[in-house]
Amino acid sequence: MTNMVDSFEKISCSIFPDLQDGSQYVGATIARLIKEKEARGEMCVLGLATGVTPKSLYAELVRLHRNEGLSFKNVITFNLDEYYPIEKEALQSYNNFMHRLFFNHVDIDRANIHIPDGDLSKDEIKQHCADYEARIEAAGGIDLQLYRRIRWGRLATFHLLDTRQYRSDQPTDGEPLPGELGALPIRPYGPQANDPARTML
Numbered sequence: 001m002t003n004m005v006d007s008f009e010k011i012s013c014s015i016f017p018d019l020q021d022g023s024q025y026v027g028a029t030i031a032r033l034i035k036e037k038e039a040r041g042e043m044c045v046l047g048l049a050t051g052v053t054p055k056s057l058y059a060e061l062v063r064l065h066r067n068e069g070l071s072f073k074n075v076i077t078f079n080l081d082e083y084y085p086i087e088k089e090a091l092q093s094y095n096n097f098m099h100r101l102f103f104n105h106v107d108i109d110r111a112n113i114h115i116p117d118g119d120l121s122k123d124e125i126k127q128h129c130a131d132y133e134a135r136i137e138a139a140g141g142i143d144l145q146l147y148r149r150i151r152w153g154r155l156a157t158f159h160l161l162d163t164r165q166y167r168s169d170q171p172t173d174g175e176p177l178p179g180e181l182g183a184l185p186i187r188p189y190g191p192q193a194n195d196p197a198r199t200m201l
Helices: 004-008 019-039 055-068 094-101 122-138
Strands: 044-048 075-079 144-152 156-162 177-181 184-186
Touching: 019 044, 019 055, 019 144, 055 094, 075 122
Parallel strands: 044 075, 044 144
Antiparallel strands: 144 156, 177 184
16 A cells, blocks of 8 residues: 555665765766756756765765866855854864865865855844845756755665755645654645745746
8 A cells, every 4th residue: 555655755766785885876976967067058056965974975076076077166055054153164063074075175166165154143044044045046946955864763774865946845734744754754745845935946
């Protein structure tokens, strides 16, 4: 019997024997997208994540740049989040993380790097977030989003790439379905998923 989640979700899934093989696959996917956009004279807009999950991926992208000539000159990046409050140069900041592991080792234009500012006053945060969303829309939306890692108990761990451009990972209304992926409740997709007020499509 097909459950509610299966009836709405059709997610492509690739399984790899280890983290290195998976990182190489995702790195090749990103490299192909960058080159395709470059050939059309377009910018490639990437949504990036931090934490343990993407470390090996960023190492693979740096390798592709150094050893195979992959250029990031036509790449614009937007990071998902940042700690608050925190200074940009703090060792624990995502800004520091991204530059130390990735940006400092490739040829991306520093003006094309966007990371939420964790060093603002509280009364500046709302406007900063609105401006951040506006910059994403001005760039044409996210071409490919690198998401968080989601665990399904002890059975499996998922590393997500997504080309949808939701403002929220829960763009629809309604109560969560029974069960959770990590800490995220699952809601079925409905008409709201195509509502411009909820998405950037």
